[in-house]
Amino acid sequence: MSDISDPTLDGSSSTSGPGSAPPDPNAARDEMLKIYPDKTRRKRAKQLLVNDDPEKPAEIGANSRTIPGIITQRGCTYAGCRGVVIGPMHDVLHITHGPIGCSFYSWQTRRNLARPAPGQINYLQYSMTTDMTEEEIIFGGEKKLAAAIREAYRIFKPKAIAVYATCPVGLIGDDIHTVCRQAKAELGINIFGFSCEGYKGVSQSAGHHIANNGVFKHMVGLNDTPDAGEFRINILGEYNIGGDAWEIDTLLRKCGIHVTATLSGDISYEQVTRCHTADLNVVQCHRSINYMADMMETKFGIPWIKVNFIGASSTAKSLRKIARYFESKKLADRVEEVIAQEMAALRPVQEEARKRCQGKTAALFVGGSRAHHYQDLFRDIGMTTIAAGYEFAHRDDYEGRKVLPTIKVDADSRNIEEIEVEPDPTRFRPRKTAEQNAALEAGGFSYRDYEGMMREMKKGSLVIDDISHHEIEKLIELYKPDVIGSGIKEKFVIEKMGVPCKQLHSYDYGGPYAAFTGAANFYREIDRMVNTKVWKLVTPPWKREPQVPPRLVYQPKANREELAEATKTWKAPSKAGADE
Amino acid sequence: MLNGTTAEIAERKALRINAAKTCQPIGAMYASLGIHGCMPHSHGSQGCCSYHRSHLTRHFKEPVIATTSSFTEGASVFGGLANLTQALRNIFTIYNPDIVAVHTTCLSEVIGDDIPTIVKRAREEGAIPEGKLVIHTNTPSFVGSHVTGFSNMVASIIKYLAEKTGEARNQVNVIPGFVEPADMREIKRICALLGVPAVVLPDTSAVLDGPLDGEYQMYPKGGTTIPAIKSMGDSLATFALGHFASHGPAVSLEVKHQVPAGLLELPIGVAATDAFVQALRAYSPSGVAEELETERGRLVDMMSDMQQYFHEKRVAVAGDPDHVIALVQFLLELGAKPVYAITGSRGNHFETRLHEILDPVVPDAIIKQSADFFELHQWIKNGPVDLLVANTYGKHIARVENIPFVRVGFPILDRVGHRFYPTVGYAGAIRLIDLMVNALFDKKDRECPEEWFELVM
C-alpha cells in the first residue's frame, strides 16, 4: 500500500490546486474533532480513524448510536426494511401500518427499478398505509390494519401482502403478526409482518436484519421447483438502483450463468420463494444481506461468496470467482472470452476518462457497501479515494469478517431477533463435497470472504463512520476532494462549497453503473463532473479581476464601415411623411 | 402503469392508497427554515428527520439542515429528556444557531414528552447558552397533515416570540402559507409596490433558493429575523393567506396581542390577488404602484387571449387545501371547469368553501377532503379530464390516462422552476397560464392528425 501523501501516486499529482499537499491526516482528524463537546468527541473519535495500517485495520466504533443533535446521514430501521430490502419486490403488496408520513416518503423515492411481467400490477407505483389517526393511536390500530388488508385484497387480489410497523405502532403495542396470521387464514394468501419500528437499532441496518429474517421465514423455500439452466446462482444484496441488476444479469447471461433470483432488485414473489434451489449465492452488498446468505447456507446448504460488480477489475474478478466455484472449464473459458470482449469495448472509454481524471481525488460517504465498492471505479480511472465511510455498516464491513467473533453485541443489536436456523431435514443439500471444498480452498478460493473496506484503502486515508455534517464541511475545507459520493441530504451542501457531489444512493437519476457497461457510464459521468465548466463560473469576474475595459462585441473594421454606410441610406421621415 | 386501478369504485375505510398529503413535521421543518439563523430540530427517531430533510431537499434542490434527537428503544421507553438535552448541547456547540425550533414526531407524541419542561431543565443545566432561543411546537402526524404542521410551527413562533411594546409600528404582518420561496419573495415585492412595510413570516426566500458562490452558509441571508418576529405584536394588522396554513397563527396573534387578523385566501389568480392588494391598500401611503397595475393588465390581457383554450375544459385539481381552493377559483376565472377538487388533508372548510364556489357553476363537481390519488384516478377513469393540476405524484395518472399535467404545490420532485417562479400574484398567474396552455398545446401537437398540425396556435 502506498501512502496517500505520496505525490507520485498513480503517476501524477492531484490537480486540486497549486501547493495543495494533502494535509497530515492526524492533524486533519484533530481539526474535525476539535469543536465537539467532550462526550461527543470521545464517541466520534472512535468512528473517525486514520487508516494507519491497512494490513491490520484498527478497530472502528461502527454500528453505534448516532449522537443526538448531530446532523447525520442515517435513516431508520423502517427505511432499511421496507425501503431497502423488501421494497423492491414488485408483485408483493406493501402496507405500512402507521401515520401517513413513513409510507409517503418511501413511495418511489429509492430507484429500485422493476419490470414486472406484462399485465402484472407493479406495486412499487403504489403507496399503501393505514394512515393512522388519533383514534387508533389511543384505542389501538389492529382493527384498522385488518380492515386495510381486507380492502387491499378485495381491490388488488395480490399474491402476497407485507405489513410494516412504524414507531408509534410498536409503542401502542399493536400486534401486527397476529393480525397478519389471521388475515392469511381468512384470505388464503401469504400475509406477513415486519416489526421494523424506526427506533429499533441505530440505523437502517437493523431494518435489513429484520427484513432478512422475515423474508427467510415467510417466503424463501415455499416453492421447490428449480429453474432450468446451468450454473444457477442468486445475487444477494443487489437492488437494481438505476438498472444495475439488469446490467449484471445481461453480463452473466452472456457468460452462461443463470440468475435464479436477485435479492431484491426487480424480483417477483415467485423468484423469492424458490431462490433456495440455486447452487451458489453471490453477495454484492454484504451489509444488507449477509444474514440471508448465512441462513440459506445453514438451512439449504448453498454456500456464499462475496463479489463486487462495481468497477471493471472487480467485475472481472467476480466472474472468475464464480467460474472457479463451478469448476467448469467451459464456463471458465466463456468467462475469459466475455471479459476480453467487454474490456475491449470499455478500455477506450476508460482511457479517455483517465486522461482528465488521473490523479484526482474522491471521498465516499454512503451506504453499507458502496463507499467501498465505488473506490474500485475511481481507481479504474486513476483517482484516489482519500476518505471514505459508511452510513450504517458494522465493523466487519470496515475491518473484514475476521473480526466477527470479537464484535460485542450491545443493547441495540440485542433487541433484533436472531432466528434459529437448522439444516432442513429433507432439503439440505451440500453443493460440494468436503474434498471438493478442500481442493478449492487449497487453490486460494474462499467462501464467506469479506475483507472489508480498510484493507483496500491507502495508508493515511481517513475512515469516517456515520460522518456528520460538520466533518464533511471540515473535510472539504482541508482536502478539497475533486468529487464526493454521498446522499441527497449532503449533496447540495457539498456543491455549495464548489465540489461536485454524486448521489450514490440514487445515482442522481442516472446509471446503471454496474458491470463493464455500467462502468463506462460511470467513467463518463465522473469525467463530466470533475471537468464541468460550471465550477469555473462560480466566482464572477469582478471578484476575480481588477476593473478592465468592457469586452464589447468584436466588429472588424470593414464591418464597421459597412454598418456606417448602411445607416447613411436611412432617411429620417419628413414631418408630413410621418403621418402618411 | 397503475394497472391495479380500475374504474370500479371500491369503498375504503381503512386503506390509504397514494396519499395526497404527508405528515406534520415536514411542514414544521419547512416553516422553521424560514426563520433567520434557525436550526429545525426533530424530536423523535432519526428516520423521520432523514425522510423530511430528503424530501425537502428533493423539492428545493438546496441544502436542508435539521437535527434529530435520534431516539433508540431506550428513549422510546424512558422518554426523550436525555436525548433532547444532549442534542441541544451539541447543536449550540457545533452548529451555533440563534434559535432552535423543536417539533415532535409521532413517536415523541405517543410517549408524551413535555418539551417545555425538558427545555427548561436543559437551560438550567447549561445546555443552552445565554441569549439563545429554543422554541417548540407539537406536530403529531396522526392529526392533520404537513399543512397543519406548518401552521402549528408558525403559530408557535408567534406565541413564543412576538411581543407587544404598546407602541404601534407602521407595518403589517403577512403569513404567506405553505408556498415556495419565490412566492414569499413575490409577496414581499407586492407589499413593496404598495409601499407597505411588511414582516413576512416565515420567509424561505434567500434560504432555499440560495446562490452558488463557493461558500456554504449553514444559515443563509434570508429568513425572518428574530427582531422582526418580535415586532409582529406591534404591527397594524396581520394578513393571513390561506385558511389551513395561515389563519390559525394570525388569529393566535390577534388573541395574544390584539393585532387584527385579516383572513384572506392564497393570492392565486386575479380576484384573489386583487383581494390581497385591496387589503394592503388600506395601509399604503402611496397607493398601488403603476408597475403592479400594469402587471395586472398584462395578466388580464393574456387571459383574454388564451381563454378560448380553457373554455369548458374539464380540470382535476389535487393538492394542499389552500392551493386547491385558490386554483379552482383561478380556473373558473379562465373559463375552465374544475370537475374534481381533492385534498389529502382534513378540514370541513375545504368542502364548505369549494361547494360555495363550485355549486353555482359546476354543480356536479366532486369535492373531497381526506381523499387520495387512487380515488381521484378512479373518478378520472369514470369521467375523463382535459388537464390535471397536482404535485409530482400526479404524474403516473397523467401518463396512463394521457392527460396534460401541470405541477403545482408540494412536493415537486421531478421538474425545476417552482422555487424560482411564483404562482402567487399577477406574475404567478401569468406563469400558471403559460404552464397550462403549453401543456394543452403540447398534447395537441403530439397527437393531432398531420393535417391538423398547425404552426400558429
Ligand code: SF4
Ligand atoms: S412517524 Fe410520524 S412524523 Fe415520522 S415520518 Fe411517520 S408520520 Fe411522519
Ligand code: SF4
Ligand atoms: S416514525 Fe419511525 S418508522 Fe417512521 S420514519 Fe420515523 S423513525 Fe422511521
